[in-house]
Amino acid sequence: MTTASGLTWRKSSYSGTEGGQCVETALGAAAVYVRDSKNTPGPVLTLSREAWAGFVELV
Numbered sequence: 253m254t255t256a257s258g259l260t261w262r263k264s265s266y267s268g269t270e271g272g273q274c275v276e277t278a279l280g281a282a283a284v285y286v287r288d289s290k291n292t293p294g295p296v297l298t299l300s301r302e303a304w305a306g307f308v309e310l311v
Contacts, residue, residue: 274288284304285299
């Protein structure tokens with residue numbers, strides 16, 4: 253599991269406040285981190301910046 257300390261997490265302004273199915277992202281020096289906004293101490297996905305860019309391009 254990735255340690256998520258010291259990261260600045262961001263959630264989309266479209267996600268609302270009613271406990272929807274949201275994720276948060278944080279940018280690191282060489283990676284992008286993704287976690288469930290309802291389970292912030294839970295697991296964190298670590299993606300290379302290239303993989304994240306490919307994902308965003310497809311979405």
